[in-house]
Amino acid sequence: MTKLRFHIRFPEEKIPEPVIYQIGHEYQVVTSIRRADVRETTGWMDVEFSGETEEIERAITGLREKGVLVDPIELNVVE
């Protein structure tokens, strides 16, 4: 069982969609939202994904395909 933490950003048009709920149903991962700020035009969430590493990778790819942006919890680490 792996736990990975991500910072997820929602473009304005994706805000009404239950993306985290969908991912939890489409992949064998458990999501735990720790912090979030969702407004009318923008939104982000800090989320922990638990599951097998490959399944988390698939879930992240799935999130990206849904049009949300996924970064490591640290944001940019390349300096």
Added chain:
Amino acid sequence: MAKMKALICRECGKEYPTEALHVCELCFGPLEVKYNYDEIREAMSRASIEAGPKSLWRYKELLPVEGGPTIGLHAGMTPLVHAKNLGAFLGLDELYIKNDCVNQPTLSFKDRVVAVALTRARELGYETAACASTGNLANSVAAHAAQAGMQCYVFIPGDLEAAKVLGNLIYRPKVVEIEGNYDDVNRLCSEIAGERRWAFVNVNIRPYYAEGSKTLAFEVAEQLGWRAPDQVVVPMASGSLLTKIWKGLKEFQKIGILKDVSTKINGAQAEGCSPIATAYKDGRDFFKPVKPSTIAKSLAIGNPADGYYALKTVAESGGAMDAVTDDEVIEGIKLLAQTEGIFAETAGGVTIGTLRKLVKQGAIKKHDVTVAYITGNGLKTQEAVVDSVGRPFRIPPSLVKFEQTFGQQGGA
């Protein structure tokens, strides 16, 4: 009692032991070092600082290490230059340049943060240093690791320019080129940092690493004759440097080294990567990540970890932010070189260009004691100015030709 009390979450305030942790387990907020200021106040004075080594380690009471320095002994105490020529050009009486172009050993301010990070990493028992970087940070980690006899891994995007790769290879770290884009490098490095017992300086050691930037505030206050400047202009990449300069000044006030701190903290970015400055101008308390496109590559962080805190710092101090075009960056580099003899990298051009704008806007005034932070050496980013500095005069080896070119009194 130890001078470091704990690591504390910047969001929820939960405290953790001073280990290699960087994210709050509860809310995933970033951690920073919390100190025992009562103890430090007893141990630190202007006199004790002045009696210390001529390096950033003269401020070790306010740095996150338990013992003495072991790595990066020569970083810091770079010149604070009273820039009279540039000041006259801009209409400022008291302009100073904090010149980290000559920081040791790799000619950028990163030598400060890496000295602190790796000294702390050694205290925590790490034998391998690592970072993800496209430039100055990689140079500094690789050089310090070589000197300290540590293993070193440097992760770079697969499309990095050859000269930059060479600048790392010379120190013989394991340089790992990652196929894929910048986002892929980011994610892999974050995951590796979670898997390996390595001191990933800007990931799991980040709370300690970032504290090294405070020395840029401490030194300026000391070099100004124990006073805080009225204004500082700071280049922003992750935004961490700006927040730590503010933290350093406030800490000096807290322990009684400085009486009054009313410094306005001003942030500078390049327009091609200005998520923080744009949020400031739009009056937002959050930034929107961007895809960087600027010659100021050392500032090209599109999703800055401390962007939110940089906005907060500038608001709290009453400062401002602005951004400059790539042409203005080049103009800034040339202006600093041609007035003060300091050849800065592109980030320096961003700082000088933004300083110019802030003076023009009236945010910085004639009599303000103003410090512009120049964080890296121009010899590292020559490609940015190669087409805008002209060509040498070419003449045959003849005195007649020389005099025809320059006249009898030419160059006298």
